[in-house]
Amino acid sequence: MLGPLDLIVPPVVLLTAVATLPFTLISHLVTGNISDLTSWPKLRHAWFKHFWWWFGPGSKPLFAASVRPLLAQASGTVLDIGPASGIWMPEFGExxxxxxxxxxxxxxxxxxxxxxxxLLSQAKANGLEGIYEPVAAYAQDLEGKGIEKGSVDTVITVHVLCSVGDHAETIVKELYEYLKPGGQWLVFEHVASRNAPIKVFQNINNTVWPILLDGCALDHNTESTIRNAGQWDTVAIGPDPKDGYFETLPHTVGRLVK
Known part of the structure; x- marks a missing residue:
């Protein structure tokens, strides 16, 4: 919580993303992996990988105080949705x-x-071989990967539902179906600001944010989407108490039980 200085966070992130594009292009030219540069979806994935390679670990301390207690509640069979490079793997290992x-x-x-x-390297380094398994799929395609509905104890979404575009409602309802009765959903997602002036500032940045950050958006009402995913026995989610008035990346955090 930086007060008015929070307003500089989105422009800094965007400039950082732009700065990593040349490294993405150069690395692919050097390695001869030109095919990733001929398709916008492939280029966007490669670009985000290079951006997240250092930005993910670098930003982790900003959110660790909220995320670590959340992940400590994980149990049973877990769906870790959109882990990217696995910056939270040490918490799972612990x-x-x-x-x-x-x-x-x-x-x-x-x-x-x-x-x-x-992900595989992180799993090995944190004692999770045989426990952590990367799955190449979108959340709506899990049945084809051998994961049955009603078989999951914990769903975890940390900084991922911002990137699902207009499919958020469908994806969230689909994930709900994978939870067992009594299963839990652990949530830490950045969302649209609850303060009108800050939301206007978010919307201005959001004109380019999804383009530079692999589809991520600043204006999602993720909390209400998850609340409406299905019938919950317990709902304990809300604004992150660490967020201030000028927070341009406010979060919703908490736990829901089916």
Whole structure:
């Protein structure tokens, strides 16, 4: 919470994304992997990989105080939706180490396969071999990957539902179906500002934000979307208490139980 200085965060992130594009282009030219430069979806995935390679770990300390207690509640069979490079893998490793058997399996649902080598490397480094499995799929395609509806104990979404475009309602309802009765959904997502002047500023930045950040958007009402996904027994989500008035990336955080 930086006060008015929070307003500089979106422009800084956007400039950072722009600065990583030349590195993406050069690395692909050097390695001869030209095919990724001939398709906008492929280029966008490759560009985001290079951006997130350092920005993800660099931004982690800003959110760790909110995310770590959340991830510590994970149990059973877990769907880790959109883990990218796996910056939260140490938290999963710590949970497994401190409470063996609490987490039986973690499926990292990551459609951008460029991140899969990093996920496997992170899993090995954090003692999660045989537990953490990257799955190349979108959330709406899990049945074709051998994951049955009603079989999941924990769904985790951390900074991912901002990137699903206009499909948020459909995807969230689909994920709800994978939870067992009594299963939990752990949420930490940045959302549209609740303050009208800041929301206008968000909307200005959002004209280019999805283009530069692989489809991520600033204006989603993710909290209400998840609340309306299905019948919940317990709903304990709301604004992150660490957010201030000028926060341009405000969050909703918490836990829902089916």
């Amino acid at each position: 949970a497994v180490k401190n409470n063996p058997g609490k987490i039986k399996k973690i499926y990292g649902i990551e459609p951008n396969t460029l991140f899969h080598p990093q």
